[in-house]
Amino acid sequence: MEKYSLNELRKMFLEFYESKGHLRLESFSLVPHNDKSLLLINSGMAPLKPYFIGEEVPPKKRVTTCQKCIRTPDIDNVGKTARHGTFFEMLGNFSFGDYFKKEAIAFAWEFLTEKIGLDKDKLYVSVYENDDEAAEIWKNDIGLTDNRITRLGKEDNFWEIGLGPCGPCSEIYVDRGEEYGCDRPTCGVGCDCDRYMEVWNLVFTQFDKDKEGNYNKLEHPNIDTGMGLERLAAYVQEVDNIFEVDTIRYILDYICEISGKKYGVNENDDVSIRVITDHIRSSVFMASDGILTSNEGRGYVLKRILRRAMRHGKLLGIEGHFMEGVAKKVIEISGEAYPALREKETTILKLINIEEEKFNETVNQGLSMIDELIANLKGDTLGGLDAFKLYDTYGFPLELTEEILEEKGLKVDKNGFEKAMQEQKDKARSARNNKEIVSYKGDLTNFIANLPSTEFSGYESLSDKGKVIEIIKDNEAIDILNEGEIGLVIFNRTPFYATSGGQVHDIGKIEDDKVNAKVKSVTKSGDKFVHEVEIISGSLEADKEYSMTVDKQNRLNTERNHSATHLLHKALKEVLGEHVNQAGSYVDSERLRFDFSHFEKVTNEELDEIEKRVNAEILNKDEVNYFETSIDEARKLGATALFGEKYGSNVRVVKMGDYSIELCGGCHVNNTNDISMFKILSESSVASGVRRIEAITGKCAIEESLEKYHELQTIKDKLRLNNNNIIEKVDELLNKNKSLLKELEAFRKEANKDVVSGIIDNAFDVNGTKCVFAKVDGLNVNDLRELSDKVKDKVENVIVFLVSVAGEKGFMIASASKEAVKDGFNCGKFIKDVAVSIGSGGGGRPDMAQAGIKDISKADMALENAKGFIKERL
Known part of the structure; x- marks a missing residue:
């Protein structure tokens, strides 16, 4: 067996499945798209969930990916053992109603034995205890003997998450040899020792679990497989664990070099070296996907692992800032497979540098406080309020405090910490509702999963005719919506834009000789457009066609604001630097809000320059063109992809002259001059490393400018000025006021003597x-x-x-x-x-x-x- 590198194995896998008719998709972002059930992408199938449950049509029935993943449940064990890690790459091949068990098993066996060259005699498999079909394929088609096929129960070999698609699994193991075994007579597949290592899990999604707990057979079963790339590489390269794999060892060796430590000599040092090695990989990939440090959600995960790595750098005796150098090694070794690492290198390194600077500012104070608290501790438990103060004042995550105390044989009152945390949240965000975690299969999905997709005609026209294919009211499908009622309506065709990509939905009306209805909002569920409709008069019936008209003025105002965000994005990059990337946006008919990655306040001078550049492009009267092309071609053209968006193989490109080119599915003006005018209202901080600009365009911008002009004229009148020296006059008044205050202070001090x-x-x-x-x-x-x-x-x-x-x-x-x-x-x-x-x-x-x-x-x-x-x- 040849000892292939990790990068070679990734390439071999993807090329193998391409040869088997699979479409190769790039790794999706670590930020889940339209999936509240996940904080971070943690498996190869997670971003493909809409294809499995029928919300979206896959680009091809056969797909293969190498998906970057992060799992954090074992974060406290990372470093303490060589088994655990937060970041990994998942190789996978998927079939959406195409091939099934026979082909999936044959492909896997061929790849491992013929492509990679694994010894067939060292391969073992497990199957679900009731899955005779899979067992027979392994035995009759592949040729495995009974003693190499193990049947396991539902806990080990059946995949399901809540309701929806699920099914039995078959896992492939490699025998690493007796030296890794436990010497027990029962040692075999399923044993908890290190001898039999699972490398590949083949999931046969053949059932649909309903609310009553019934497993209904799917008409078109699917295949979902997952193989850990690092784990495969560890076996192929004949090393003990993932930290010895070539690409990871490359990072680990650099940490040893800058710390002056040798790996494998001191266990405490080894723990710190492994922590930094794993956590910097996670941090770099998270930052490349636009995640920024914060005190909540995925931003907190990033902050936590960065600070944990930084602290272990201090334990190794590394002086000064060192994380940037380690991050560069990750980009260097993985940049070819993941081009975004190189494209966003400046942003990634700046984020890590700023976080390390913040950490270094507070860590010494925090560590001193911990030492003081420990010195005064009565018993072996640090109070929850003290732990919260460390978190709130010095930015110490609870887990970091726990880890420091654990090293000294102490613990933390976690319940007390959580109580203090909750009290602060209740005070600061009393009006905020907790985000609801959605199930695998939502209620609306059940109604519309099998409906045909909605064709959107709103790019070309603001009016169209559409046939009603479903009406939903009070979570029930109905045939007619009557006067005074509000319901959800899906048409086969619509000119109404649905809220997505930061752009708010259209509004308008639906009418014919029997009905007059108002469209209040439009959302998307997969490829269906869901209209919230209020019947003003008459009634709206299923299977009938109606005239639909978008509110023209509302759409035009929204288009102005949306197109302005594209020009603003480009101007920000020009003025502030290429590290600027969109981190979110909101566009409606009144104003625009644009969030972007930047690490300091934008000065008034910079804001003026940004505003001037956007207005210059408006005056240039650039044509706005739209076209569809492949994602690869769009990237070659220099198109900017937006944070958090998921793109298929074909994308829509919006090009504004030679100035701006972005991937975007939203609505825009035909010429930049249609925007009329652009005016920035405010610039503020949203989170660590994220700034926000709010602005207006068109009529709103003109009215705002006129209002400010009239305010200025009023000030001039009150100051009785006939010329434009208002600034001089204000300075004169301020200086006079300052002088009077000094006199008043002197008088007050004299009076105080008495x-x-x-x-x-x-x-x-x-x-x-x-x-x-x-x-x-x-x-x-x-x-x-x-x-x-x-x-x-x-x-x-x-x-x-x-x-x-x-x-x-x-x-x-x-x-x-x-x-x-x-x-x-x-x-x-x-x-x-x-x-x-x-x-x-x-x-x-x-x-x-x-x-x-x-x-x-x-x-x-x-x-x-x-x-x-x-x-x-x-």
Whole structure:
């Protein structure tokens, strides 16, 4: 058997299945498309789910892929063993109602034994215990003896996720030899030792599980197979585990080089080396798919694994920033198979650099805090609130805190952490609803899965005729929708654009001589357009044809805003840099919102330049052209693909002159001049590394500009200006105001001298300590602090307590000289007692403390209570 490299094995697999009539698809994004049930793509079949459940028609009945995947359930074990990893590549071949078990088994056997050259005598298989058909194929067609075919139960050899398509599996194993075995007489396929390693899982999707738990036979069964590329490479290259595979070892060796460590010498070092090796692979691929670090969802996964890798770099003694260099090794070794790594290298490296910089800023403080918490710990469990503070203040994920404590034989109160986390979420997002996780097969899908697709004619015309093929109301299919009712209607043909790609749906009307109806919204479910329709008069019936008209002005305004996002995207790249990529958008008839990857605030000067460039292209009167081509040809033309979108083999390209070219299925103007005008309203931060621009076009932009012009004229009138020197006049007013404030401050300080003398004159003595207690209204906390400092400058061995009410707010401050503190007086404890006595709260240092007064009517009470407490304390 030849020792093929991982990159060679990937190529061999895909070329083999292409020779068997399969369409080769590029790996889908790690970000699931229209699938709320997954955080990240975790298998080869996950992005193909719409084809399996009938929501979409596959580009071909035979498909093959090498899908990048991330699985995080075992993240805490990554590094501790050489078995676990978060990132892997899944080889797969798929049949959508074409071939079945006989061909799938034959193809797999041929690839492993003839193409790769695995020893047939070392291959074993398992089948589902009731799947006689698969067992017979392995025995009669392939020639395996009974002792090499193991029947296993449903837990091991039956694939299903909730409801929908499911079926038995057949897994292929390789015997790695007795040296990997457990020496038990029962050792064989299914044993938990390392001897028999599963390399390929063949899933025979032949049933459809319904809500009652029945397994109904599919009319057209499917094939779904998955083989871990790294695992196959480990066996072919005759190495012990995935970290020894050539492409992964390339990264691992670089980590050893920069850390000065040798792999295989010290187990603790090996753990850290493996953690960094695995996590940097995941991080680079996630970043290439537009995922940015955040405190939620997949962004949190990225942040967590990046920071875990960075911490293990510190454990290895690596100084300074090192992640960029490791990331470059991933791009170097995998960039040919995944061109996006090279295309987005600048963005990937910048994201990793920024996160490492943030981590380094806080990690030392966080580690010091952990050491302090451990030193004061009573027992073996760190409190949940302390763990949450580490997370909230220093950005330490709970898992990182757990890992650090585990190394010291300690643990964390996870329930307490979760409670603190939930309390913060409830406060910050009280109005936000939790996202619902959808099932494998949604309710709407059940109604329309077998319906013909909807033909969209809205690119060419704003009116058309369409035949009703389904009406749904209250989750039931009906034949007629009557006056006053609202329902979901699917037509065979429609001019109405459905919400997708960031563009909001069309609105309009449906009518004939018997019905007048309003189209309120349009969504897509697979290749069906679902219209939300309100019947104004008459009734709408199934199997009848109706005239459909899109609201022209609404569509034109939406087109202006959508086309402007394309020009904006290009202008952002020109002004800010090629690292800018779209991270989301929203376009309706009123305005546009565009999210993009960028790592700092866009300056006013940059915004001006961006706006100028977009308007320059509008004035250029560039023709907007649309055409369909292959995805490969579109890339050659330089077309920009948008984040989160899934593209088939053929794509729609939107080209605006020589300026912008993007893949897009949305609606656009015919000429850039139709946009009329572009105006940026705001620029803000959405998340770490993501900025947002909101803008308007056309009539809205003109009206906004006129409004700002009239505001400016009003300001000029109020300032009595006859010329355009408004900026000079504003500067003059600001300088004058600044001068007056200085005079006022000087006057206030002079007046405070009299206040200081007055309150000192009213001081009283308690056991040899001067007590200056007073109520001085109209001062804020800073004023009170300054006043107390002046008292301490004039009086030795003194305790100062001041109360003030300024407007609707009340404040109090306690301050003590060095002598008083040395004698044991504590301002923090003192002011806390006073504050509690009037229903408030506060605290501070022994020499200085402050508190607010919730009920200002109790300000005098605070002063009297303080006088009573001080006599007790001294």
